[in-house]
Amino acid sequence: MVPVIRELARCYQAFQRASDAHIRHSGLTPPQFDIVVTLGNTDGMTFKDLGNRTLITKGTLTGVVDRLEARGLVARAASPTDGRSTLVKLTPEGERLFHRVFEPHLAFLAPAFESLPECGRKELEKRLRQLRLALEKRSQDLARQG
Amino acid sequence: MVPVIRELARCYQAFQRASDAHIRHSGLTPPQFDIVVTLGNTDGMTFKDLGNRTLITKGTLTGVVDRLEARGLVARAASPTDGRSTLVKLTPEGERLFHRVFEPHLAFLAPAFESLPECGRKELEKRLRQLRLALEKRSQDLARQG
DNA sequence: GGGAGTTAGTTCTAACACGAACTATTATAG
């Protein structure tokens, strides 16, 4: 079991390192990039939605959005339907940045993934999902009774 | 390609969440646990070795070891062979903690991994290594010429 | 053996991470 864990961690960290190093060329930090990409091609969404999609907790999200807003890449707006909610949306400048960085980033990563045969990717994806579901179940077990 | 990336990220994060939640019961943070486990069953090692095995960068390592040392779980000692190096070693109390937390932690995670058939784990491990090597190559390409 | 370059660890800064406490708003129970 330990070898699979190690390989999972190393693979993800290798992905992070490659991805992050490329992202930093855009002047964004990885979480900021994550937000910009998530907001790309949408009309904006609430903090709650953003948090769900990016897996960034709400306390952290406030700061990340603050910094993006300070740079003029996103804007906050009150929700018309719920006084508690705040909508976050890319500004025109944010939109421009999104289009400038997203596709090139995928293109940068593509060669690594294409080194696996198509069937290998499908296989990997299937196994990862299987393991993830089992791990999520484990978390729930812990939450229920330690 | 994007689906595999998403599944890799989600699987690793699911692992982190399950693992971290269990680890926190031991009173250690995940990086601290990582250090204690790495030092377990050894005679201690240098910061450099610790950094290589845990993938924690040296600047971060100083702080993590500081906090473990403040709690009396590890001790620093000058290297007898290299005046620049510092050896980090579990104290007797650190040893006790290691034995108390390591095996139970593996036992906690085991059910999730055993939900995959043996061949599935081998398969997964192989694919992850393959992808990792390709990703590391990508990082090197970037470092060489952007 | 002495100077140039390398290496080990520390310090610093800016950003992120999580959880808990807090405020304001909305929903629900009775």
Place this chain on the structure above:
DNA sequence: CTATAATAGTTCGTGTTAGAACTAACTCCC
């Protein structure tokens, strides 16, 4: 209706993170 519970975001405290600048000690080369 109104007291109570749930929810959305912010703030705060502690710890982690990477990277760059720094100090001290080692290595290499002539």
